[in-house]
Amino acid sequence: MEDMILVKGLEKSYKLHQRALPIINIPSWSVKKGERIALLGPSGSGKSTLLHLVGGILAVDRGSVEIAGELISEMNEMQRDRFRAKKVGYVFQDFYLIPSLTAQQNVELVMGRHLAKGERNGLIELWFERVGLTGKQNQRPYQLSRGQQQRVAIIRALINHPPLILADEPTGSLDWETAGLIMKLLLDICEENNTTLLTVTHDLHLAQLYPTTVQMDNINLCIQHHALSGKG
Amino acid sequence: MNGWKYIWNNIRYRSLLSALTVFAVMITVALFVILLMSKDSFEHGAQKGYGPFELVIGADGSDSQLVLNTFYRVGVPTGNVPLELLSAIENSEYTDVAFGMTTGDNYNGYPIVGVSPAYFATRYEDRHLKDGHLYAALGEVTVGYAVAKELGIRVGDQFSGAHGLVEHVELDHEGNEEDEHNSFHYKVVGILPKLNNADDRTVFTRLENAWAIHNDEDSAKEITSIIVKPHSLLGIHSLKQQFDAMDNVQAVYSSKAVADVLNVVDTGSQLLMIVMSICVLLAMAALLLALTASIQERKRDVGLLRLIGKSKVYILSTLIAEGMALATIGLVAGLVLGHIAGAVISDSLFIQAGVQLQAFQIATYEWLLIVVTLSLALLASFGPAIKVYRTDALTLFRN
Numbered sequence A: 001m002e003d004m005i006l007v008k009g010l011e012k013s014y015k016l017h018q019r020a021l022p023i024i025n026i027p028s029w030s031v032k033k034g035e036r037i038a039l040l041g042p043s044g045s046g047k048s049t050l051l052h053l054v055g056g057i058l059a060v061d062r063g064s065v066e067i068a069g070e071l072i073s074e075m076n077e078m079q080r081d082r083f084r085a086k087k088v089g090y091v092f093q094d095f096y097l098i099p100s101l102t103a104q105q106n107v108e109l110v111m112g113r114h115l116a117k118g119e120r121n122g123l124i125e126l127w128f129e130r131v132g133l134t135g136k137q138n139q140r141p142y143q144l145s146r147g148q149q150q151r152v153a154i155i156r157a158l159i160n161h162p163p164l165i166l167a168d169e170p171t172g173s174l175d176w177e178t179a180g181l182i183m184k185l186l187l188d189i190c191e192e193n194n195t196t197l198l199t200v201t202h203d204l205h206l207a208q209l210y211p212t213t214v215q216m217d218n219i220n221l222c223i224q225h226h227a228l229s230g231k232g
Numbered sequence B: 001m002n003g004w005k006y007i008w009n010n011i012r013y014r015s016l017l018s019a020l021t022v023f024a025v026m027i028t029v030a031l032f033v034i035l036l037m038s039k040d041s042f043e044h045g046a047q048k049g050y051g052p053f054e055l056v057i058g059a060d061g062s063d064s065q066l067v068l069n070t071f072y073r074v075g076v077p078t079g080n081v082p083l084e085l086l087s088a089i090e091n092s093e094y095t096d097v098a099f100g101m102t103t104g105d106n107y108n109g110y111p112i113v114g115v116s117p118a119y120f121a122t123r124y125e126d127r128h129l130k131d132g133h134l135y136a137a138l139g140e141v142t143v144g145y146a147v148a149k150e151l152g153i154r155v156g157d158q159f160s161g162a163h164g165l166v167e168h169v170e171l172d173h174e175g176n177e178e179d180e181h182n183s184f185h186y187k188v189v190g191i192l193p194k195l196n197n198a199d200d201r202t203v204f205t206r207l208e209n210a211w212a213i214h215n216d217e218d219s220a221k222e223i224t225s226i227i228v229k230p231h232s233l234l235g236i237h238s239l240k241q242q243f244d245a246m247d248n249v250q251a252v253y254s255s256k257a258v259a260d261v262l263n264v265v266d267t268g269s270q271l272l273m274i275v276m277s278i279c280v281l282l283a284m285a286a287l288l289l290a291l292t293a294s295i296q297e298r299k300r301d302v303g304l305l306r307l308i309g310k311s312k313v314y315i316l317s318t319l320i321a322e323g324m325a326l327a328t329i330g331l332v333a334g335l336v337l338g339h340i341a342g343a344v345i346s347d348s349l350f351i352q353a354g355v356q357l358q359a360f361q362i363a364t365y366e367w368l369l370i371v372v373t374l375s376l377a378l379l380a381s382f383g384p385a386i387k388v389y390r391t392d393a394l395t396l397f398r399n
Helices: A047-055 A077-087 A103-108 A117-130 A146-158 A176-192 B003-013 B015-047 B063-072 B084-090 B118-124 B145-151 B208-213 B233-244 B254-307 B312-353 B366-389 B393-397
Strands: A003-016 A019-032 A036-040 A062-067 A088-092 A164-168 A196-200 A212-217 A222-227 B055-059 B095-107 B110-114 B140-143 B158-163 B180-191 B203-205 B225-230 B249-253
Touching: A003 A047, A003 A196, A019 A047, A019 A196, A036 A047, A036 A176, A047 A062, A047 A164, A047 A196, A047 B393, A077 A088, A088 A146, A103 A117, A103 A146, A103 B003, A117 A146, A146 A164, A146 A176, A164 A176, A176 A196, B003 B015, B003 B312, B015 B254, B015 B312, B015 B366, B055 B063, B055 B233, B055 B254, B063 B095, B063 B225, B063 B249, B063 B254, B084 B095, B084 B225, B084 B233, B095 B118, B095 B208, B110 B208, B225 B233, B233 B249, B249 B254, B254 B312, B254 B366, B254 B393, B312 B366
Parallel strands: A036 A196, A036 A212, A088 A164, A164 A196, B110 B203, B140 B180
Antiparallel strands: A003 A019, A003 A062, A212 A222, B055 B225, B055 B249, B095 B110, B095 B158, B095 B225, B140 B203, B158 B180
């Protein structure tokens, strides 16, 4: 199976009081297409930093990051922006829906103009139905519950069928029951679409829903795979 | 998603802030439009206020006062000159036509001017009266359009005038009105059409009326001024030199005196323009504050847009476009409001101040107002937009 994420000799440091503080040091790591991985680790272990490096938000200090066959570590900021728009979907802890836009408009924001209006509306309607938000297209974020807002954010991340979804604590601000439902929904949709999913979470219970977990160790700055189930 | 849709949603989402910004721009622009229209109307009125009469001859004193009183019916006359002077001017080879004028009495604040009915044919050529005919007999008057409208005068009405140009009624010790020429009744025989000058605010009668009212003997007959239409422009200078040299008489170029007055008014207008320009800057400061406040609120939105791949140029242009959209809405609303307000106050302003607003014409410097407003709006939008331009996707993850 082809690699979706391929990391080699990746190093990233932050400057603190004029001194470089190493955050990431990964000699080699790969994620296959369609894999669904929960990234676990204590606070400050570099989980989110790794997510930002893979998503092209941060530039690498050393090494290379290849996503879907494209070397994003060699791209400039503008190229990474374009790459991200096409190949990466993001889901966040705080959803980050734009409050001035309706649920549908928040989704439309990421959609290209290649679809006709009717086609676009039809597609959006299907997605809203799929995540259990039928008829909520014209609601503004403040009119939706937190769980519903996260469902809209999931549609926004997936509607363009990006090959890679990066999720940063996607259930961190939801209650326990809703968190389980949302995580399950995200996993199911990614499985249906054969989309690679890399989720940062500190919740071991939810991580067990994933076919694969990866533990980031902030002492050794290395990654260990722990397959918790036979799936994936 | 269409960029304009995104901008419009942002404007609607912050509806109060947006409305206040638009309101500030709209009111400032509307006031500016009224000011520009007034300035235009005043200048236009002043320039065409003296018609073909290039020279005014009257008693010694301020030349501006003589011209203002003769043509614009403002202030008091400089004094009187003997009636014989009119014959001398009429007989000059340089004179095409000349008219003597008497001023000094008023009806309800509107000046009663004595002048030959031939004045109207010379000045207005083939214009027709709105109603009735021009005065002919002693005691007959033809009133200006604004006088008739404001006082509800109709042909056939009668009234008596008061002495002095400014309306004032004094009571005698028995409580009766003093100084009103109750014994001399005027009869309205005609109403002038709208002429858009001071003649609209004047009651016209025969020159002889003033002498009849004040019981002047033939030997003491005086007039307040003589207006002259010269044969040619070259003749004006000769006429001026000839009559300026006489004792207690001055001859004034109408255009020069009007230009002097306009210069003084211009200084006042410039001061007003400075005040209005400060208002424009304040309106733009409101726009700047609105955008800055909106940016503080929207930093995360911008971070998200960056994260989902929107370019810096997209973000910069949407923010500038938002500022420009608010300013443009305010500008258009202000232009419309200014012209509507101009149309509404036009008649009363004319009756009160003699300034006839051309509400449905674009004022001379209106284009400059549009350019300056949009330029300042661009400048006001640019600062906050640049601040946002530097926002990166990581903003989303910072506390």
